[in-house]
Amino acid sequence: MDWPSTAASADAVIIREKTAEGLQFxxxxxxGPQFMCGTYVAAEARALSYAExxxxxxxxxxARGLQLVGSFMRPPSGSAPPRPSRRSPLRSS
Incomplete structure (x- = not known):
C-alpha cells in the first residue's frame, strides 16, 4: 500500500484486502500493516482506540478514495480548553 499524501505519519488507514484468511480489514x-480484523466494525474500533x-x-x-473515519487532535500546548456557553437555557412557550 502506498501511504496517502493526506494522511499524517501517526494516522491509521483501514483497507479491505484479500489475505490468506480470506477478506479482512x-x-x-x-x-506497514498493524493488525487484521474480520469485520469493519472491529477494525474501526481498534483503529479509533489507537488514534485517540x-x-x-x-x-x-x-476504490472511491480516502474517507475520514475519525479524528483526535489535541489543542496546541498552552491553549485553553473550550469554555462552556453561558447562554440562558431555552424556554418552552
Missing part, C-alpha cells in the same frame, strides 16, 4: 500505519491515544486520524481507503 487491515489497519495500516505509515510503516496517538492524537491522530483514522481513514478508510477503497
Amino acid at each position: 487491515v489497519v495500516y500505519g505509515k510503516h 491515544q496517538a492524537s491522530a486520524c483514522v481513514w478508510y481507503a477503497d
Whole structure:
C-alpha cells in the first residue's frame, strides 16, 4: 500500500484486502500493516482506540478514495480548553 499524501505519519488507514484468511480489514500505519480484523466494525474500533491515544486520524481507503473515519487532535500546548456557553437555557412557550 502506498501511504496517502493526506494522511499524517501517526494516522491509521483501514483497507479491505484479500489475505490468506480470506477478506479482512487491515489497519495500516505509515510503516506497514498493524493488525487484521474480520469485520469493519472491529477494525474501526481498534483503529479509533489507537488514534485517540496517538492524537491522530483514522481513514478508510477503497476504490472511491480516502474517507475520514475519525479524528483526535489535541489543542496546541498552552491553549485553553473550550469554555462552556453561558447562554440562558431555552424556554418552552
